[in-house]
Every structure is written in C-alpha cells, then in structure tokens.
Amino acid sequence: MSDGVKTTAVDPSAGEDLMAVEDLSVHFRQRRKVARALDGVSLEWRRGEVLGVVGESGCGKSTLARAMLGLQETAGGEVTLHGNEATGKKGLAELRRRIQMIFQDPYQTLNPRQRVRAIVTEPLIVQNVDRSEHTERVRRALGDVGMDPDRFLDRYPHQLSGGQRQRVAIAAALVLEPEGLICDEPVSMLDASVRSQILAVLLELQQRRNLALIFITHDLSLAWSLCDRIAVMYLGRIVEQGTAVDVIESPKHPYTQALVTAVPVPTAKGREDRELLKGELPDSTRVPAGCRFNPRCPRRFEPCDKVDPTLIDVGTSGHKAACLLYDPAAAEGGAPAPGYSDTSGEPG
Amino acid sequence: MRESGALKLLTDTWRGRFGVAVILVAVFVSIFGTLIAPYEPEASSLDVLQPPSLDHWLGTTESGADVFSQLLVGTRVSVLVGFAAAIISAVLGSMVGIASGYFGGWTDRILDALENWFLVIPTLPLMIVLARLLDPSLIVLIAVIGFTSWAGTGRIVRAQVLTLRERSFVERARALGAGDGYIIRTHILPNTLPLIFASTVLIIAVAILSEAALAFLGLGDPTRISWGTMLQNAFDSGAPSAGAWWYVIPPGLCITLLVLAVSLLGFLYEEYINPRLRRES
Amino acid sequence: MSLLEVKDLTVTHRGKPIVDGVDFELNRGESLALAGESGCGKTTTALALMKMLPEGLKQKGGIVLRPPGVEDPINVHRRTETGMQVVRWRHISLVFQGAMNALDPVQHIDDQIGEVIRLHERKVTGKQVKARIDDLLVTVGLTAKLGKRYPHQLSGGQRQRVMIALALACRPSLVIADEPTTALDVVMQAQVLQLLESLREELDLSLILISHDLGVLAETCDRIAVMYAGRIVEIGSVETVFSNPQHPYTKRLLDSLPVIGGRRGLAPPIPGGPPDPGDPPGGCAFHPRCPYSTDRCLEDPPPVEVGPDHLAACHFSPWSSWPEVEPQKVRVDA
Known part of the structure; x- marks a missing residue:
C-alpha cells in the first residue's frame, strides 16, 4: 500500500517528505447542496521546511490543515506521514505525536480554567509521557518560547497578554517535540511588534530543531x-505552488498575480497602476465549471469555462500552476485533465 | 481574584446577606431541629388549636401538638428535598446537556426531543401523577421532583457545550489525540460548572415549593412532618376558617422565606458569572 | 485654513491619560493616517473628535472644525451633547470596524441609510431620500437593488461598502474610518481602499484612517501620525516618514514589517509589549523597548522639527543613520 502512496518528488534536490497529501477532498453537506471545501489537493511538506499555504478566507486552507491532522472527515484522498498512511488508530496516534497545530485566536485557544502549567502539561498527559519527565519538559518548552517558567506557570490565561497566550499555545505544541507544526494564522490577531516576536520564536525553533512549519495565512507578505x-489556494484547490521567490516574484497563475498586486506596500504610494480583481470568492457549493477561477479571471480565454486545468510545471524547482495559459495541449484538447475528472456531486 | 469577587457579592449586598443568613439558619435547624424542639412534635394533648402563649410560642394544632416544634422538625424535609432533588436534577441535566451538545447528531436529536418534552409538559400535574402512582415516601418525592426539573439545566448546558465545542482549545486537545472522556472532563465540564451551579441553585427553590405543593395535596411522606404537611393538616382541620392563623402563617412564611433566600442567591450568582446582568448598586 | 485643528487633546480614565496631548491639523481633501498598536490611543483619539467617548473617559483640549460653507468655526470642545448631535454625521462621520455589529440586522439597507438622512435633514421628501440612497449605493460601488436586502444577505466586502455609504449619507467633510478593512481579505481590502481613495478625490473629503497595518496606511x-502610549511620536508626510523615519519606534516597526519583493527573513523584533494604556513608563514611553535609549530618555522628549512638516519626539532626532541592532533572544519582559 505504502508504495503507491509515495509521492513523486517535485524537485530531485529537495529533502524527504515529512507529510504528503494526495488528491485530498473534503465535502460538507449543506442541506441539499454539497460544499467542496477541498477538491483534490496534493501537496508535499518536507522535513524542516517552512511551507506557506495562502489564499482568501473560504479557500479551504484551514480545512486542509484540519484534514491533514485527521480532525476532518475526508471524502477521498490520502494523507501520509513519512510515507505511511496516517489513518487508523496507529497512523493517527503517530501523526498526533509528530505533528502539532496552533490556532489563530489567542483568546480562544487556551482553556480559561486551566493554569499555564496544566495547559502545557496536557499533551504529555494525553500522550502518556512518563510523569517524572513532565516538570522538566514543561519548563523547557516555556523557556523555548521565551517565557520564564517561574513567573508564568501558575497564571491563568486571562492574566496573559495576547502575545503571551500565543507563546503558551506554542509551548504546548512543542512540549511533545514534534517534527512539524501547522500554524493557522498564528499572528493575524496580534499587534505588529508582538507579531514579529512570535514569528521570531517560531523561526528560531525551526532552525534550531529543524522543525517543519506550515503557515496558513492570508498575508502574502508574511508568506514571502x-x-x-x-502554495496558493483558490476555492478548494491549489492553483499555484513553488518556491516563495518564484511564486511571489514571478507569479504565473492570474489569481496569484492578482493577489500579489492587491497586497498593500508600506512604501509611500505603492502601486498606482494596480488592476484589481472584480467580484468575490464564490462559495464552495457553486464551483464554476472549467477552471474555477474563470468568472473572475482577467485573462480568461475561450476554453477556460470548459476545461479544468491541472497543475503543470511552469518553471524550474517545482514551480507549478494550474492554468490553461501554460497548458496549450489541454486547452486545445478540451478533455478534462486526468486526476481531476469531476466525480463529485452536482455543484449548485 | 475571581473568588473574592463572589464573596464580596455575598457579604456586601443585602440580598447576599439575607440569603446566606436564612439558609444558614434553615440548615442548622434541619440538622438540630429535633433537639431544640420544646415538645414532641406529634404528641397530642387536650390543648387543641390554642393561640400562641408562653407555653406554646406558636400555639397548638388541631390535635394539640406544638406548632413551633412541628415547624422546627419540618424544616428538615424541606431542606432535604430541596437539595437532594436539585442535585439529581443537576446531574441529570448536565449529563443530558453535555451528551447532546458534545456528541451532536442523533444523540442530540433524541436527547433534545426528550428535553423539549420535559420542558413543555406542565411539571406539577406530572409530579402529581407520578407521586400518586408510587407509594409516597421521602425518596419518591425527591426522585419525582428531581426527574421532572432537569430539562432547564439541560438546555443551558447544551447551549454552553455547543459553543465550547467550537473553541480551539477543544480542537487542540482533539489534535493531541485526547479522547472524548478526557475532553469532557478537563475542558467541557470545568467551563460549564458555573452555569450548572447557577441553575441548580434556582432549582432548589423550585424543589422546595414543589415539595410543599405535593405535601399540601396529600402526596407527601405521611410519616414525616414537613411545612407542606402542616399546611395540609391545617386546611383539613379547618384551621383557617377557625381563625387559627398561627397554624397557617408560620409554615407558609417559612416556605416563602427559604425560597426567597435561595432564589436571591441564585440570581446573585448568575449576575456574578454573567456580569452583563449586574446592575450598578 | 485647515479643516480640523486639534490642540493638546487629552483623554483621561480615572485621572490616567489614555491620550496625552495630541496635536495635529488636517486640511481639506487631505487624508491622515493614525498608526499604532492596540492600546496606543488611536481609536480613543478618533472618538474624542466626535465627542463619542464611552462613559468614564474625560476629554480636554481644543478641537476646531471649519467645514466649507459654514461661516463660524465649530468649536467641538465647547459643544454640549445636543450641540454635537448636529455636528455628528453632518460634518464628521465614522466608518466602524465591525460592519456586522454596526448594522441593524432586521432592517433593510436602504431603510438604515434613509434613517440617517432623515435624522439630519428634516425637510427632505421621500422621493429625494430614495434618490439619494440609490445614488450613495452606486457611489460606493454597489447597485441600488442591494438596498432591499438585509445585512446578513451581503458579503463582508459589501457590508463594508454599506458602512461607507452610511458615513457619506449626510455629505460630511470629514470621515473617520477605524480599521475599515481589518476583517477583509487582501483582494476585498484593496477594493475598499481604492474606493475610499477615489471617493476622497471625487467628494473632496478629508479622511482620518486608523489602522495597525502600515501597508494599508501608506497606500491610502x-x-x-504614529502613536505610542497615547502620544504622537512622529508625524509627517507618508513619503518622508516611510523613507526616512525619525523615531526609533517608527523605524523598528517599519523594519519588522514583511514587505513583498523586499528583503526576506525577519528583522530583529521590538522586544516587550506595548505599555498598559494610561500607565506608560516615565520619560520617553518607548525607552524600555528602545535599543538606542540612554539616561537622557528618562526625560520627556519634546517633538522636534526634523524636516519640513515632519516632527519626531525623540531626544536624538534627527537621526542621520541608524546603528545596527543586535539581534537578541526575544523574551517576555512584560
């Protein structure tokens, strides 16, 4: 089984995969409609790598994170950890020891009735780590995020600032010494100065411990x-992926291009000439036929509402985009590309 | 910090002081009532329906027993039924509420329907029917009142659990591989307890009233004196029309005072956990 | 003559200053950014301009408004509550942060806009109101048809546009927008900002934009004015402040900001957290977090003119160059 699961390495020079998802789909039933929150997503997350998943709210990036952690029932596809399927009791147990997650809202993420000590110890209890190690590991985890254990162990969340809460959440995620940490908008609710502190803590851990990170964010400059x-997501699918430099400096997919131009630049009077996307992200119960971006696309052409593009190479070192502009064969052939043939329920 | 706030509400408001005082007295009397009572509460004598005097502070009953002694001894049943029934109702209500809010789906639909059923049927007739069917005794009374009054608590708990379930610390615990039992114990229950407590305090008041009502209708435990049975006896013997106010007013007043005290504390606690209700004093 | 003149504006809470001596002027058609982290007093300043502070906060200091077409200047600071009701919305209006909370969920959009117009102009006819509502909705890039909807039937971006339409309903000369795009995605944010900018030109509006997002402010x-602990620590044109910051706080804030296409990686973050509102450290409030601070910083720094129309409140301004900052391990010092 695991042989078939091995993903094809995008870049031969790249490291080994920590996790990989293959053709992952998540559907939500909404009365009679089906929302395709994730619609055939394939992605590799390498050891020690910092991977950014960007997109507007509703594009499925948080669903992807939850599905990767087995918190979300999937409608198809596979999630692997070190090449082994991360399902079933054993697979999930392994996953939960090695991969941790932190959440956006520092006010929701901690139980108001637990002290910092209990919050950070919790993962050790749940994972049945020997009691004698608890104190030492909790203190070390707090130290790793720059908090003095003696001062903070006995505090309640309401006695902490937003940044301190997020640090506690990170400490609780680190106490099991995971290999990967998925961060769902970890700093979007924090102030600028506190924000860069939290990011510095995360990056320092990444470098010192070779901790792999996923940043789920709507903030392109942060990902940059x-x-x-x-990886750029639109309506439940990855439309472009590649190195940060490739994706941001020479975006290929019209959606990525639009996102990049939309980012405000903190230098006086940034982009006067910007061309903005019209309209809004449609909801995932009504995925447009053909390329899902075509109704808003400034560069759409004739086959875009008929052919659903797949990710194809558009550059070196694994730069891929799902756009017919770069796939003349598919654009002419008019046949739905393999692997993306639409098998799911009727949209709309 | 928070705890001292709760104490402050108890000691600094007249409602708090009154409630605490009445309940302390009631609990004391319910424990030691039989010892302080000047007479054997059911000893009959020839002094039938005597008005209050130095010998009988609150007069005598139709069988010549001492009203004051009956009042003291009767406290125990009211307090016992009130607290025990409320505890049953709290346990039932929080179990149902947590199960239906946390697990959702079919569990929720079935438990929710049950809850609605108990919420809409008039409780007193149901209690009367149940108490009639079963042999009247203290245990039956407690059980009947407890089983018919949990639905409100269940409702409140379910709503709270529904919002808690979406909070990310619950999701985080799940991502760690924590089981349902663990999550309910460490995350759901501690964050619901204040609400359970608040609604239970108010149920104590309802239970005390219900006991009095059932006893007044002759469905109380016939072997024990309670404020409700006193009222029943008084009315059966025509005490009100005979002008024997000393036989009717004391048990009625005691019921009112205790229910008022418990309710005041319940409201105070609700204000404490939900500061939006707090008015500037 | 400037449209708005704020002199020594101070807002106190139980005697503690939340806003501490803010001065600025705003010309007609000009847009001013109020930047800073939460608790720095930027929203409080904005509310004080409309005398809409929550209970418990007291304001002091001069606020003079000179709307076009009105002969005598309006002395906001001397007005009573009733007097202010005429000024609010007619001359100064506000775009709130959370559009969903600011709109009445059970009223049609056009009824809500109409209500504002009728409140301030008694003599308008129903027809005129209807025409103005349709006009407003089109102005903010919506269609008149959307007026018949309820707030929950609109998307986040559309609701924010409705909020802007509401703010424009009485043709004010000054609009204050408090984090108008915080809840929106990048694309929607860019759309709303573009709208605000084009409206400003079209209607000759003055705009005060409050945000913690320096990118948003730079573009609009x-x-x-950069605020820290209740004071303006630096004020100037966007061009000069962004290209040549003269206060260490502004400098560090700009450095720590990720810029697309700029340098990758993280600059050394500012240590510690913002001080509690109303309880700043003595002297220069930024000194405990400032890498360049010396004993002199225990004294209050006065605003220094460091260039044309460019003030900074730092003892060492103007800075000709910024010494390299040692990256240090970031600890929680608060």
Missing part, C-alpha cells in the same frame, strides 16, 4: 518573508 |  515554498 | 494616506 518566512516561507521556503508557497 | 497623505500624512501619517
């Missing part, structure tokens, strides 16, 4: 400055 |  690779 | 505003 921190990530090794970036 | 002419001038920027």
Whole structure:
C-alpha cells in the first residue's frame, strides 16, 4: 500500500517528505447542496521546511490543515506521514505525536480554567509521557518560547497578554517535540511588534530543531518573508505552488498575480497602476465549471469555462500552476485533465 | 481574584446577606431541629388549636401538638428535598446537556426531543401523577421532583457545550489525540460548572415549593412532618376558617422565606458569572 | 485654513491619560493616517473628535472644525451633547470596524441609510431620500437593488461598502474610518481602499484612517501620525516618514514589517509589549523597548522639527543613520 502512496518528488534536490497529501477532498453537506471545501489537493511538506499555504478566507486552507491532522472527515484522498498512511488508530496516534497545530485566536485557544502549567502539561498527559519527565519538559518548552517558567506557570490565561497566550499555545505544541507544526494564522490577531516576536520564536525553533512549519495565512507578505515554498489556494484547490521567490516574484497563475498586486506596500504610494480583481470568492457549493477561477479571471480565454486545468510545471524547482495559459495541449484538447475528472456531486 | 469577587457579592449586598443568613439558619435547624424542639412534635394533648402563649410560642394544632416544634422538625424535609432533588436534577441535566451538545447528531436529536418534552409538559400535574402512582415516601418525592426539573439545566448546558465545542482549545486537545472522556472532563465540564451551579441553585427553590405543593395535596411522606404537611393538616382541620392563623402563617412564611433566600442567591450568582446582568448598586 | 485643528487633546480614565496631548491639523481633501498598536490611543483619539467617548473617559483640549460653507468655526470642545448631535454625521462621520455589529440586522439597507438622512435633514421628501440612497449605493460601488436586502444577505466586502455609504449619507467633510478593512481579505481590502481613495478625490473629503497595518496606511494616506502610549511620536508626510523615519519606534516597526519583493527573513523584533494604556513608563514611553535609549530618555522628549512638516519626539532626532541592532533572544519582559 505504502508504495503507491509515495509521492513523486517535485524537485530531485529537495529533502524527504515529512507529510504528503494526495488528491485530498473534503465535502460538507449543506442541506441539499454539497460544499467542496477541498477538491483534490496534493501537496508535499518536507522535513524542516517552512511551507506557506495562502489564499482568501473560504479557500479551504484551514480545512486542509484540519484534514491533514485527521480532525476532518475526508471524502477521498490520502494523507501520509513519512510515507505511511496516517489513518487508523496507529497512523493517527503517530501523526498526533509528530505533528502539532496552533490556532489563530489567542483568546480562544487556551482553556480559561486551566493554569499555564496544566495547559502545557496536557499533551504529555494525553500522550502518556512518563510523569517524572513532565516538570522538566514543561519548563523547557516555556523557556523555548521565551517565557520564564517561574513567573508564568501558575497564571491563568486571562492574566496573559495576547502575545503571551500565543507563546503558551506554542509551548504546548512543542512540549511533545514534534517534527512539524501547522500554524493557522498564528499572528493575524496580534499587534505588529508582538507579531514579529512570535514569528521570531517560531523561526528560531525551526532552525534550531529543524522543525517543519506550515503557515496558513492570508498575508502574502508574511508568506514571502518566512516561507521556503508557497502554495496558493483558490476555492478548494491549489492553483499555484513553488518556491516563495518564484511564486511571489514571478507569479504565473492570474489569481496569484492578482493577489500579489492587491497586497498593500508600506512604501509611500505603492502601486498606482494596480488592476484589481472584480467580484468575490464564490462559495464552495457553486464551483464554476472549467477552471474555477474563470468568472473572475482577467485573462480568461475561450476554453477556460470548459476545461479544468491541472497543475503543470511552469518553471524550474517545482514551480507549478494550474492554468490553461501554460497548458496549450489541454486547452486545445478540451478533455478534462486526468486526476481531476469531476466525480463529485452536482455543484449548485 | 475571581473568588473574592463572589464573596464580596455575598457579604456586601443585602440580598447576599439575607440569603446566606436564612439558609444558614434553615440548615442548622434541619440538622438540630429535633433537639431544640420544646415538645414532641406529634404528641397530642387536650390543648387543641390554642393561640400562641408562653407555653406554646406558636400555639397548638388541631390535635394539640406544638406548632413551633412541628415547624422546627419540618424544616428538615424541606431542606432535604430541596437539595437532594436539585442535585439529581443537576446531574441529570448536565449529563443530558453535555451528551447532546458534545456528541451532536442523533444523540442530540433524541436527547433534545426528550428535553423539549420535559420542558413543555406542565411539571406539577406530572409530579402529581407520578407521586400518586408510587407509594409516597421521602425518596419518591425527591426522585419525582428531581426527574421532572432537569430539562432547564439541560438546555443551558447544551447551549454552553455547543459553543465550547467550537473553541480551539477543544480542537487542540482533539489534535493531541485526547479522547472524548478526557475532553469532557478537563475542558467541557470545568467551563460549564458555573452555569450548572447557577441553575441548580434556582432549582432548589423550585424543589422546595414543589415539595410543599405535593405535601399540601396529600402526596407527601405521611410519616414525616414537613411545612407542606402542616399546611395540609391545617386546611383539613379547618384551621383557617377557625381563625387559627398561627397554624397557617408560620409554615407558609417559612416556605416563602427559604425560597426567597435561595432564589436571591441564585440570581446573585448568575449576575456574578454573567456580569452583563449586574446592575450598578 | 485647515479643516480640523486639534490642540493638546487629552483623554483621561480615572485621572490616567489614555491620550496625552495630541496635536495635529488636517486640511481639506487631505487624508491622515493614525498608526499604532492596540492600546496606543488611536481609536480613543478618533472618538474624542466626535465627542463619542464611552462613559468614564474625560476629554480636554481644543478641537476646531471649519467645514466649507459654514461661516463660524465649530468649536467641538465647547459643544454640549445636543450641540454635537448636529455636528455628528453632518460634518464628521465614522466608518466602524465591525460592519456586522454596526448594522441593524432586521432592517433593510436602504431603510438604515434613509434613517440617517432623515435624522439630519428634516425637510427632505421621500422621493429625494430614495434618490439619494440609490445614488450613495452606486457611489460606493454597489447597485441600488442591494438596498432591499438585509445585512446578513451581503458579503463582508459589501457590508463594508454599506458602512461607507452610511458615513457619506449626510455629505460630511470629514470621515473617520477605524480599521475599515481589518476583517477583509487582501483582494476585498484593496477594493475598499481604492474606493475610499477615489471617493476622497471625487467628494473632496478629508479622511482620518486608523489602522495597525502600515501597508494599508501608506497606500491610502497623505500624512501619517504614529502613536505610542497615547502620544504622537512622529508625524509627517507618508513619503518622508516611510523613507526616512525619525523615531526609533517608527523605524523598528517599519523594519519588522514583511514587505513583498523586499528583503526576506525577519528583522530583529521590538522586544516587550506595548505599555498598559494610561500607565506608560516615565520619560520617553518607548525607552524600555528602545535599543538606542540612554539616561537622557528618562526625560520627556519634546517633538522636534526634523524636516519640513515632519516632527519626531525623540531626544536624538534627527537621526542621520541608524546603528545596527543586535539581534537578541526575544523574551517576555512584560
């Protein structure tokens, strides 16, 4: 089984996969409609890598994270950890020891009735780590995120600032010494100065411990400055992926191009000439036929509403985009590309 | 910090002081009532329906027993039924509420329907029917009142659990591989307890009233004196029309005072956990 | 003559200053950015301009408004509550942060806009109101048809546009927008910002934009005031402040900001957290977090003119160059 699961390495020079998802789909039933929150996503996350998953809210990036952690029932596809399927009791147990997650809202992420000590110890209890190790590991985890254990162990969340809460959440994620940490908008609710502190803590851990990170964010500039690779999602699918430099400096997919131009630049009077996307992200119960971006696309042409493009190479070192502009064969052939043939329920 | 806030509400408001005082007295009397009572509460004598005097502070009953002694001894049943029934109702309500809120799906639909059923049927007639069917005794009374009054608590708990379930610390625990039992114990229950407590305090009041009502209708434990049975006896013997106010007013007043005290504390606690209800004093 | 003149504006809470001596002027058609982290007093400043502070906060200091077409200047600071009701919305209006909370969920959009117009102009006819509502909705890039909807039937971006339409309903000369795009995605944010900018030109509006997002402010505003612990620590044109910051706080904030296409990686973050509102450290409030601070910083730094229309409140301004900052391990010092 595991042989078939091995993903084809995008870049031969790249490291080994920590996790990989293959053709992953998640559907939500909404009355009579089916929302395709994730619609055939394939992605590799390498050891020690900082991977950015960017997109607008509703594009499925948080669903992807939850599905990767087995918190979300999937409608198809596979999630692997070190090449082994991460399902079933054993697979999930392994996954939960090696991969941790932190969440966006520092006010929701901690139980208001637990002290910092209990919050950070919790993973050790759940994972049945020997009691004698608890104190030492909790103190070390707090130290790793720059908090003095003696001062903070006995505090309640309401006695902490937003940044401190997020640090506690990170400490609780680190106490099991995971190999990967999925961060769902970890700093979007924090102030600028606190934000860069939290990011510095995460990056320091990444370098010192070779901790792999996934940053789920709507903030392209953040992904640009921190990530090794970036995957751009639109309406439940990855439309472009590659190294941060490739994706941001020479975006290929019209959606990525639009996202990049939309980012405000903190230099006086950034982009006067920007061309903005019209309209809004459609909801995932009504995925447009053909390329899902075509109704909003400034560069759409004739076959775009008929042919659903697949990710194809558009550059070196694994730069891929799912756009017919770069796939003349598919654009002419008019046949739905393999692997993306639409098998799921009727949209709309 | 928070704890001292709760104490402050108890000691600094007249409602808090009154509630605490009445309940302390009631609990004391319910424990030591039989010892302080000047007479054997059911000893009959020839002094039938005597008004209050130095010998009988609150007069005598139709069989010549001492009203004051009956009042003291009767406290125990009211307090016992109130607290025990409320505890049953709290346990039932929180179990149902947590199960239906946390597990959702079919569990929720079935438990929710049950809850609605108990919420809409008039409780007193149901209690009367149940108490009639079973042999009247203290245990039956407690059980009947407890089983018919949990639905409100269940409702409140379910709503709270529904919001808790979405909080990311619950999701985080799940991502760690924590089981349902663990999550309910460490995350759901501690964050629901204040609400359970608040609604239970108010149920104590309802239970005390219900006991009095059932006893007044003759469905109380016939072997024990309670404020409700006193009222029943008083009315059966025509005490009100005979002008024997000392036989009717004391048990009625005691019921009112205790229910008022418990309710006040319940409201105070609700204000404490939900500061939006707090008015500037 | 400037449209708005704020002199020594101070807001106290139980005697503690939340806003501490803020001065600025705003010209007609100009947009001013109020930047800073939460608790720095930027929203409080904005509310004080409309005398809409929550209970418990007291304001002091001069606020003078000179709307076009009104002969005598309006002395906001001397107005009573009733007097202010005439000024609010007619001359100064506000775009709130959370559009969903600011709109009444059970009223049609056009009824809500109409209500605002009728409240301030008694003599308008129903027809005129209807025409104005349709006009407003089109102005903010919506269709008149959307007026018949309820707030929950609109998307986040559309609701924010409705909020802007509401703010424009009485043709004010000054609009204050408090984090108008915080809840929106990049694309929607860019759309709303573009709208605000085009409206400003079209209607000759003055705009005060409050945000913690320096990128947003840089793109939309002419001038920027950076606030820290209740004071303006630096104010100047957006061009000069961003290209040549003269206060260490501004400098560090700009450095720590990820910029697309700029340098990758993280600059050394500012240590510690912002001080509690109303309880700043003595002297220069930034000194405990400042890598360049000396004993002199225990004294209050006065605003220094460091260039044309460019003030910074730092003892060492103007800075000709910024010494390299040692990256240090970031600890929680608060």
